[in-house]
Amino acid sequence: xxxxxxxxxxxxxxxxxxxxxxxxxxxxxxxxxxxxxxxxxxxxxxxxxxxxxxxxxxxxxxxxxxxxxxxxxxxxxxxxxxxxxxxxxxxxxxxxxxxxxxxxxxxxxxxxxxxxxxxxx
Amino acid sequence: xxxxxxxxxxxxxxxxxxxxxxxxxxxxxxxxxxxxxxxxxxxxxxxxxxxxxxxxxxxxxxxxxxxxxxxxxxxxxxxxxxxxxxxxxxxxxxxxxxxxxxxxxxxxxxxxxxxxxxxxxxxxxxxxxxxxxxxxxxxxxxxxxxxxxxxxxxxxxxxxxxxxxxxxxxxxxxxxxxxxxxxxxxxxxxxxxxxxxxxxxxxxxxxxxxxxxxxxxxxxxxxxxxxxxxxxxxxxxxxxxxxxxxxxxxxxxxxxxxxxxxxxxxxxxxxxxxxxxxxxxxxxxxxxxxxxxxxxxxxxxxxxxxxxxxxxxxxxxxxxxxxxxxxxxxxxxxxxxxxxxxxxxxxxxxxxxxxxxxxxxxxxxxxxxxxxxxxxxxxxxxxxxxxxxxxxxxxxxxxxxxxxxxxxxxxxxxxxxxxxxxxxxxxxxxxxxxxxxxxxxxxxxxxxxxxxxxxxxxxxxxxxxxxxxxxxxxxxxxxxxxxxxxxxxxxxxxxxxxxxxxxxxxxxxxxxxxxxxxxxxxxxxxxxxxxxxxxxxxxxxxxxxxxxxxxxxxxxxxxxxxxxxxxxxxxxxxxxxxxxxxxxxxxxxxxxxxxxxxxxxxxxxxxxxxxxxxxxxxxxxxxxxxxxxxxxxxxxxxxxxxxxxxxxxxxxxxxxxxxxxxxxxxxxxxxxxxxxxxxxxxxxxxxxxxxxxxxxxxxxxxxxxx
Numbered sequence: 102x103x104x105x106x107x108x109x110x111x112x113x114x115x116x117x118x119x120x121x122x123x124x125x126x127x128x129x130x131x132x133x134x135x136x137x138x139x140x141x142x143x144x145x146x147x148x149x150x151x152x153x154x155x156x157x158x159x160x161x162x163x164x165x166x167x168x169x170x171x172x173x174x175x176x177x178x179x180x181x182x183x184x185x186x187x188x189x190x191x192x193x194x195x196x197x198x199x200x201x202x203x204x205x206x207x208x209x210x211x212x213x214x215x216x217x218x219x220x221x222x
Numbered sequence: 223x224x225x226x227x228x229x230x231x232x233x234x235x236x237x238x239x240x241x242x243x244x245x246x247x248x249x250x251x252x253x254x255x256x257x258x259x260x261x262x263x264x265x266x267x268x269x270x271x272x273x274x275x276x277x278x279x280x281x282x283x284x285x286x287x288x289x290x291x292x293x294x295x296x297x298x299x300x301x302x303x304x305x306x307x308x309x310x311x312x313x314x315x316x317x318x319x320x321x322x323x324x325x326x327x328x329x330x331x332x333x334x335x336x337x338x339x340x341x342x343x344x345x346x347x348x349x350x351x352x353x354x355x356x357x358x359x360x361x362x363x364x365x366x367x368x369x370x371x372x373x374x375x376x377x378x379x380x381x382x383x384x385x386x387x388x389x390x391x392x393x394x395x396x397x398x399x400x401x402x403x404x405x406x407x408x409x410x411x412x413x414x415x416x417x418x419x420x421x422x423x424x425x426x427x428x429x430x431x432x433x434x435x436x437x438x439x440x441x442x443x444x445x446x447x448x449x450x451x452x453x454x455x456x457x458x459x460x461x462x463x464x465x466x467x468x469x470x471x472x473x474x475x476x477x478x479x480x481x482x483x484x485x486x487x488x489x490x491x492x493x494x495x496x497x498x499x500x501x502x503x504x505x506x507x508x509x510x511x512x513x514x515x516x517x518x519x520x521x522x523x524x525x526x527x528x529x530x531x532x533x534x535x536x537x538x539x540x541x542x543x544x545x546x547x548x549x550x551x552x553x554x555x556x557x558x559x560x561x562x563x564x565x566x567x568x569x570x571x572x573x574x575x576x577x578x579x580x581x582x583x584x585x586x587x588x589x590x591x592x593x594x595x596x597x598x599x600x601x602x603x604x605x606x607x608x609x610x611x612x613x614x615x616x617x618x619x620x621x622x623x624x625x626x627x628x629x630x631x632x633x634x635x636x637x638x639x640x641x642x643x644x645x646x647x648x649x650x651x652x653x654x655x656x657x658x659x660x661x662x663x664x665x666x667x668x669x670x671x672x673x674x675x676x677x678x679x680x681x682x683x684x685x686x687x688x689x690x691x692x693x694x695x696x697x698x699x700x701x702x703x704x705x706x707x708x709x710x711x712x713x714x715x716x717x718x719x720x721x722x723x724x725x726x727x728x729x730x731x732x733x734x735x736x737x738x739x740x741x742x743x744x745x746x747x748x749x750x751x752x753x754x755x756x757x758x759x760x761x762x763x764x765x766x767x768x769x770x771x772x773x774x775x776x777x778x779x780x781x782x783x784x785x786x787x788x789x790x791x792x793x794x795x796x797x798x799x800x801x802x803x804x805x806x807x808x809x810x811x812x813x814x815x816x817x818x819x820x821x822x823x824x825x826x827x828x829x830x831x832x833x834x835x836x837x838x839x840x841x842x843x844x845x846x847x848x849x850x851x852x853x854x855x856x857x858x859x860x861x862x863x864x865x866x867x868x869x870x871x872x873x874x875x876x877x878x879x880x881x882x883x884x885x886x887x888x889x890x891x892x893x894x895x896x897x898x899x900x901x902x903x904x905x906x907x908x909x910x911x912x913x914x915x916x917x918x919x920x921x922x923x924x925x926x927x928x
Contacts, residue, residue, distance in 0.1 A: 112268045114231040114276060150393075156267050170391060179393035185271040201393040207275035207282075222398045 104221060105129040105146070109139035109165060110154040110183065115206075119152060119183075122210040123217065136160025140168055147174050150221050152204075152213075155184040155191065163198045170199035179220035183208075231276045232321055238265045239314050246307050246314075253302040262310075263292040269317065281320045287339045288313050291346050306345055313338050377439065378527065384432035391427060400433060407439035410526045412519035434519035436526040547640065550601055557590075557597040558788070558880035564590040565901035598639075598784070605683050605692075606634030608643055612654055616679060619658050626665050626676035627658050636683035638690050642762055642782055646692075649755040653694050653778055654679060656752075661698030661776055671773065673697065685784075689764075692780040701770035703727055728768040732756040760912065763789060763804055791879040791898075793906060794857065794870040797846040800906040802879050802898060803868065807859045807911055811873055814854040828856055828867055837867030838918050843893075859911050866915050881908060893917060 106128050108119040120130040131148055133139035137159040139151070151169065155162035166180050182195045182203040192203060201220050204213065242265040249258045266289040274282035288310060294300050316335050381403070385396055400411055411433055418430040564586050571583035609631040620627035638646075662668075662677030669675055680695045703724060710730045711718045734753040759766045764782035783789065783806075791802035812830055814837075822828065828835050837856055840846070856867040881896040888894070895910035 111264070112272045113234050114272045115268075117230055118275065154271075156264050158261070158264060177390055177393055179395070185267065185274075196392075199392050206271045219398065219402070220394065222395060222401070 103127055103129045104149040105131060106150045106152060106217065106221075107131040107133055107139060107143065107148040108152045109133040109136060109157065109162070111135050111157045112154070115154065115183070118210070119213065122213055125210075126214050126217075128217070136162065136165035136168075139165055143169065143175055144172075148178065150178055150217065151175070151180045152183055152217075153180065155182055155195065163194055166195065166198040166200050181216060181220065228276050228278075228324075231272050231278070232324075234272070235269050235281075235321055236318070238269050239318055241265050242269075243311065243314055246310055249302055250304065250307050256296070259292065259296050259302070263289065263296050266292055278320070278324060281317055284313075284320065284335055284339070285317060287342060291342050294346055300346055303345070306342075309338060309341050309345070313342075378530070379435075379437045379439070380523065381435040381437060382432065383435060385429055387425075387428045387430070389429050396429065396431075396433070400435070403435055403437055407437060408526065408530065409435060409437045409439075410522040411435050412515065412522045414513075414515040414519065416513045416515050434516075434522070436519075436523040438526070438530055554597050554601065555882070557594050558882065559899075560590055561594055561788075561880050562899040562901075566903055569901040594788075598788075599637075601640050602637035602784075603640050603643060604635050604637050605643055605690075606631070608647060608650065609634050609681060609683075611647075612650070612681065615651065616654060616658055619655065620662075623659065624664065625658065625662050627662050628676050628678050629654075630678060630680040632680065632682035633684050636685060636690060638683075638782065639784060642784075645758065645762055646780075646782070649758045649780070650681070650692070650694070652752075652755050654681070657694055657696040657698065657776065657778075661696040661700075663699050686781075690782050690784060692782065694778045694780075695775065697775040700772040700775055701728060701731070701768070702772055706730055725767075728770060731768070732766070763806060765806065789879050789881060789908075791877050791908065792857065793874040793877045793900075794855070794868075795872040795874055796840045796844070796870050797848040799844070799846055800874070800900065800904060801840065801870070802877065802906050802908045803857055803859065803911065804908070805876060809858045809860045809865065812856050812858065812867075814856050814869055816852060830856075830858065830865075830867075833865070835865045835867050837869050838914065839869045841869070841871075843914070843918070866911070868909070868911070868914075879906075879908065 106123050108116050108123075108130060109132075110116045110119070111134055116132050116134075120132055123130050131142055131146060133142050135157040136153070139153065140160065143151075151165075153162045153165055157165075160168070162182055162184070166182070169175055169178070169180065179201040180199065182192075182200045183206060184191065184195075184203055185206045195203060202216065204216055242262055245258050245262040245265065249255065249262065252258065266285055270282050270285040270289055273279070273285060291300075291306070291310075295302060295306075300306075316338060320335075383396070383399065385394075389396060403409055404411070412435075414432045414434060415430075417432065418424070424430075564583075568583045568587055571579045613629050613631075616627055616629040657679045658677075662679065663671070663673075665675040668677065678695075678697050680693070682693045682695070684691050684693075706727050707716075707722070710716045710727075710733075715730060715733055716722065732752050732755075756766055759780055759782070762782055764780055767779045767781070768776065769779070770776040790805040792805050792808050794801050794803060810830075812828070814828060818828060826837050826839070828837055835856075835858060841848075841850055851871050854869050854871060855873050856869050857873070858865055858867050877898075877900075879898045882898060883896055884891065884894065893910055893914040894907045895913075896908045897905050898908060900906055
């Protein structure tokens with residue numbers, strides 16, 4: 102069965118690119134427009150992996166990761182942060198919140214797929 | 223289908239700009255509202271982030287500066303002023319004009335952008351200048367290889383992977399890392415479980431296991447191994463240690479060996495004593511000094527290194543066996559004979575209808591097939607070496623002609639019979655020369671036609687069933703159908719009022735003495751080439767085909783049999799004699815009725831669907847005695863200039879045919895290319911149809927008397 106990956110990003114174009122790339126590679130994709138949306142969608146449909154932006158309205162990426170790691174449904178899924186922040190402290194914050202890894206924007210579809218393959222197996 | 227992401231990005235950016243402007247205006251009213259500042263920052267952030275991802279680098283760079291300012295505002299380091307808002311608003315306009323410019327609008331004033339950034343910088347007062355974004359952690363990592371480790375040679379590593387206890391709560395699966403390590407080369411993994419606490423103390427979410435890994439790889443120490451995985455989990459205690467294992471061959475002799483050599487002991491004594499002795503691992507374990515898991519990992523390492531040595535030694539001995547080609551030919555001949563004998567055995571077994579014999583015959587059949595495939599495989603060599611020679615040739619040729627030509631090769635690893643490759647060399651050289659000389663245009667002409675200045679010639683080799691397809695593709699001028707037609711008419715090869723298909727027209731260039739090039743060069747164009755190419759390819763039992771579009775290029779496809787020793791043939795019967803006609807040249811089989819024979823008035827012509835096809839009566843040609851049946855069969859072949867029929871008594875069917883040479887005594891027999899032994903032990907002759915037709919034409923013209 103195809104694995105389901107959620108992309109949470111307030112930018113339509115990024116979401117579109119991520120989900121297009123992943124669908125082409127045979128994954129199922131759930132899109133969420135911000136952290137809050139992501140959290141409520143994850144509660145109803147569990148996913149195998151999350152790719153999230155850090156800067157989002159309503160609930161930001163760090164908050165989203167913290168919520169997921171504290172919850173029960175998808176506690177152990179790999180979470181990849183998508184971010185333009187290359188500063189170390191942001192990464193550390195994400196890591197502390199429980200992120201599995203991060204990709205710094207801009208990235209190419211191949212790079213995204215390589216990372217997904219790496220953490221999803 | 224997905225909408226072009228660039229378009230989506232533009233739409234989104236315009237929305238974001240509107241939102242940003244709204245926030246800025248609101249901010250002017252309430253300069254201290256952190257929520258509005260956050261909103262403005264996010265807008266800028268998204269414009270920048272997505273911008274660089276979809277190739278709007280100018281927007282990304284510019285927006286980055288504005289974003290930096292707002293980052294400072296967000297952190298409370300600078301205050302919101304009317305001036306700042308004014309500058310940011312004009313920055314919005316600038317971003318918008320950059321967006322429009324990418325749509326083909328007027329190019330925005332670059333200086334304007336720079337002056338905006340300058341005034342922003344003045345406001346922020348160089349409080350902070352964070353490094354520009356855009357570097358990617360994962361992608362940078364491989365460049366930091368340990369430079370002291372030579373890349374290509376295999377190095378064995380001893381790796382202990384002891385992840386942080388809480389690794390599972392970061393969504394990371396250690397098994398994936400181990401699998402990845404396994405993918406790097408020969409690898410042994412031993413899980414260490416001695417740290418797992420008793421059941422009532424276990425935290426089910428923690429990872430207590432750690433792993434000892436022995437890995438032999440030619441990847442650098444820090445190349446791929448620890449990109450995402452180790453770097454991210456290294457906030458725990460010592461995650462990963464790597465040290466090259468010194469690989470030492472046990473050159474020294476063991477005590478027992480020395481004693482035996484000196485004659486002090488017999489080998490049996492030593493072995494007896496040794497069997498009583500416990501392995502060191504067991505001794506240590508019993509003494510309680512080490513944990514069984516650790517012994518296991520040490521043993522695994524020992525084993526791993528031993529295996530490595532074994533394979534290395536094996537490789538050294540196996541990789542170079544040079545055998546003279548004629549020995550291989552003998553082998554292939556013998557295998558061919560075996561195939562024939564096996565066919566007889568199978569036939570006999572089927573006739574006797576005894577289950578035991580049938581079982582044996584089937585086993586022999588299976589073995590023979592394997593043996594045949596193996597023997598054929600030995601003769602196979604990759605075509606790549608031939609390809610490499612062409613690169614140089616194309617380069618020199620292009621230089622001489624003042625053209626820019628790139629030669630691409632695909633499928634260099636495709637294997638073909640050695641003899642085929644050797645005999646393919648000249649035809650390929652000719653075809654590639656043709657492509658470079660006639661196909662690819664001069665750089666200026668190419669540019670005028672809207673093509674890149676450098677032309678591309680591509681040779682590709684692919685397998686297709688029992689054949690190999692070799693394609694020579696160029697993106698040059700293509701064949702001019704009209705010119706070929708006119709030339710053929712002028713030379714009297716075809717009549718002007720007959721319509722020809724494109725394929726037929728292109729086939730004309732294989733006619734001897736045909737060249738449409740306006741000027742002759744010393745490379746090609748004298749019209750002595752293509753017919754020779756065709757003859758060479760046909761001698762290899764291959765075929766040649768041309769596709770071309772004027773202005774776009776030409777594709778020449780050579781279809782060659784994988785091997786010369788075994789062919790697909792059509793077995794036919796004339797009187798008591800049996801003949802094999804190579805199947806690739808057979809087009810169809812039709813009946814020759816007495817009515818038709820009478821209708822052609824003894825001129826040996828048959829009507830096949832409105833076409834007149836001349837035929838050769840094999841019965842007459844080979845002086846076979848006996849009466850022909852009422853209805854004979856014509857095998858229509860298309861080997862040479864046109865269709866020619868061969869009249870036989872009976873068509874038996876398709877056969878895999880092992881070719882045997884006729885030997886010295888028959889070396890001047892031209893119509894027969896070889897012989898094969900049939901399942902019932904009889905011999906069938908293999909016809910060389912082009913030669914047969916040639917000879918017949920000569921007889922008809924009276925130039926040769928048989």
